[in-house]
Amino acid sequence: MTSDTGPDRYLQRMPKTDLHCHLIGTVRATTFAELARRSGLDLPASPETIYRDVNSLPPDPKLYEHTRIPVPRGRAADEPEVSYSLFQVSRWIVEALRDADDLTRITYEAFEAAHRTSSVRHLEVSFDSVPTHLESLGYRGAVDAYAEGIRLAERDFGMSGRLIAAVDRSTSAEQALARVREVVDNPHEYVAGIGLDNLETAGPPERFADAYRLAGEAGLRRTAHSSEHAPVAHNTITCIDLLGCDRIDHGYYVLEDDEVVARCRDERVPFVVAFTTSRRSWRPWRRASIAAMIDAGLNVILADDDPGLFPTTLADEHRIASEELGLDREKLRAMALAGVDACWLPDGEKEALRDRFGAEFDTLDAEEAAV
Template sequence: MSLKNVPKVELHLHLEGAAPPAFIRGLAKRKNMDISGVFDADGGYAFTDFRHFLQVYEAATATLQTPEDYHRLTLAVLEESAANGVIYTESFLSPDFCGGRDVGAWREYLHAIRDAADQAEREFGIVMRGIVTCIRHFGPEKARQTALCAAETAGDWLTGFGLAGDERVGKPKDFAYAFDMAREAGLRLTAHAGEWGGAQSVRDALHDLRVERIGHGVRAAEDPALVEELAETGTVLEVCPGSNIALGLFRSWRSHPIGGFFDKGLKVTVSTDDPPFFHTSMTREYDRLADAFGWDDAVFTTLNTTAVNAAFCDDDTRAALLRRLEKSDA
């Protein structure tokens, strides 16, 4: 039985990475851009490893050039998420791709994204909030510019700040200034770690950036002391199993550490990361996790309640989401 209609909460979704391939091809055609190397013979995104994935991701993103492009993208992404039962999503947004980290241009892009999110909430019943992310492999100086964009637009909708990109470039502490800027602006903090950087990258993000959530964090499984620390501190992990398996971090769903994390009492959530790149959806994630670990509705309710309580949203939104989850259990 598919879990498509189970209400779901997603905390780790890259907006550009969720762009349907047909959407990107359509933009490229209208703009006479040659991005043929981005796709495989079946029309999906084509990449060989994580570094190549980043290159393909940025090539596809190059077709998104105006606020209107992002308005259309946001609607397409949220419609797809809602069709898979997602009632709330937090999406990573990058001023690097939206106006080249210029605050004025970023405001225009953000207005378009938020307008589309409001429309999607009316039409599809899905609630969205934004998390600005600096791109690790673009370097600390550009991260400061990104943090300024975030600080200038922080509020009830733009609620978080994070770090994404290639974990093998630099150290979390290199981005401490940008995170301090975001913290002072009232933004809540997350960071990608423990995907390609190993268990130590999780510890570094926690201690040097003082984040409350970790994107991925799965390599923490290699360090029992770190697993204990995560459990004791209640740090929430934004786990994306399908992404990890597609990129070769783990061989199978049953070998993925999310099952062990849950059994040990860690606060784990489930997300898709960049769903069309990894041929996944929130429905597929739930179905495969149910198959791999025998998880039932009660487990998924726990996961979603954890996600709502960890969400970077206001208390009224949180309460409304909890009511929706409770109603679905009745």
């Protein structure tokens, strides 16, 4: 619960962008419960229990034996007896969706929650390929449904939003190319770019060079999960140089290579990060890694990734930055403005958003000074 005064109030009210948010990961527990029961989904436990016990177990610890920031090997104190992985729960959520109205609903609710809990002014959400049971919608029908949710949120909350077409890195190069070709052949004002999702160890960035080249030629913006699951820094350089990424999602393992850190610092590469993860045992490592990235001078921007499932909010992520990392308001303001600079709005809208942030911060600071 956010207090009416003091630090919590400031962190909740400060204007924000959220540039790394998976749409399926925003679905509320109450919405999933309703959709699952309506659909008669066969689940191993109640929807409420499943949401409560989301916890992705770490992979083979031998992969992370020699990282600069030690990766935890034990269990977290809050790990449930029975865990449900982020990917499994996401699949169940997708199975519970039945039509275009459901897609519009979850999109609208993602924007509503971002606005209400965290004062998000611009939200970019990634969406997956159309599942088989909704294939009658087609790519365009699904995107139109998502876009309707954004339009309603823009009307109701004064926000802006964009969609990011997710490329599943567990698929082949040919499948990824087909996915991007679908996006390119069906241009939509709300689809700003593509992102490379799923476990980094399932598909190296080199596999997707052709798909990303096609996206770049079509004027789409590009990002990718990188240096998140594979404990190497060079994947991030590959994403920048070969895939042409404008920004990087996560990027914690760039800390393994001082030269990569120096280059990314000098080039002001945006790293869109989240303290909270479904791997509960890794949360301390995440926080230590982000602290080290900030100390190294990297361009770090806070996000909330899968806020409905972790659960977290973008205000919560800022609270961690303030209380656990000791970031002051000046630093948080600079990070918020860096989020505006890294967003995928057209230049004119981006400039207007930056002016809005400046005015809102000035008003908020004045109000806080008067308390």
